[in-house]
Amino acid sequence: MIILSDGARWSAGAVARSLGISPTTLRTWDRRYGLGPRTREEGKHRRYDDIDVARLRRMLELTGQGVAPAAAATMARSGVGPVPDFHDLIGASDRLDAPGLARLTTSLVSALGVVDAWEAVLMPFLVELGRRAEDQGGGIGVEHVATDSILQVLRQVGDPVENGRLPALLAAAPEEQHSLPLVALAAALAERGCASRNLGTRVPPAALLSAVRLLSPHVVVLWAHDREHALRVPLVEVAEVSAVLLGGPGWADLPLPEGARRPHSLREAVDDVFSVSGLSS
Structure with missing residues (x-):
């Protein structure tokens, strides 16, 4: 494991070896998700510092937990701590805990934004509820409680003023x-x-x-x-x-x-x- 001292800078190859990922993955995460070195020195090879490596390690942890890469990158870049996941929502839905589902959804949207919360957690959760209802011949009540809770939260997101032609x-x-x-x-x-x-x-x-x-x-x-x-x-x-x-x-x-x-x-x-x-x- 890389242990960084003040001002230390590490090559992409060294960081990739430390994290157990390929240099290609490292380059992809930089290009696609902005998880490369935060500072670049003209005329020199790019170097990673301790904060850069910490963000990459967080990315690995989150994707290992099943968080979608785009959402994981958002959390890693922003330093967001633990947020509700798929299993938290399943547990609340099994208890028919509508207020709990609303709180979990609010936390998700606040931490990740609507798109990442939807694609990384909410949509897989709803698909799973639908699969359970079909396989088990029931669960419609659970689906309704979950859907209503998510609707309640999403309808409270913003109220932009129309300016000119409706988009x-x-x-x-x-x-x-x-x-x-x-x-x-x-x-x-x-x-x-x-x-x-x-x-x-x-x-x-x-x-x-x-x-x-x-x-x-x-x-x-x-x-x-x-x-x-x-x-x-x-x-x-x-x-x-x-x-x-x-x-x-x-x-x-x-x-x-x-x-x-x-x-x-x-x-x-x-x-x-x-x-x-x-x-x-």
Whole structure:
């Protein structure tokens, strides 16, 4: 193990050997997550100091615990201490502890931000609850308690002021009852200062078109978990007014209007909204 003294600087090779990772991994973490040396001396090889190595060691600990690399890097860079994880949420949900789930979700979002909290912990947690309910023929009550607790927290994230044309209008397909992905997107956008309006679940075609024509948003985000629900959305008419982002598996293999995008993660959806609306991120 590297033991650093005041002012010590270590090569990438030495750090990689100490941590038991390859130099390629070290370079990837630097390029992708900003976990390289914090100071660089012109004309010299880059050197790591004690704080740099501590951040990398924290990255290893977190990924070893199952935290997604992007979220782990955020925590390592910011020096965030222990935060609730997947197992904490499972335990609270098994006890039907709605207040506990809300507190855990609040801690997660505060520590990691909406996107990393969603992708690293909340989404895997919800997938596991769904799997349990399907395998065990029950657990719907547990799912409802968990979903309601997460919704409660996400709806409290920010309230950006609309300034000019509405950046994003969010809506679920007709008869589509899944609302949590749209609430997560609204929260992630609000966290970055981007206003949106969410029409919620089971939006009738006529109501959707009326809202699109009234608000003329830069982008309309439509969620459909089921193919039959997706088929009922007046996509062509919506695309005549605004850019379209399509979330959920219901759009798979369906013909889509020219220019329509299908983001496959919350992070990608947020980036697409900023890109399409011309906002600076």
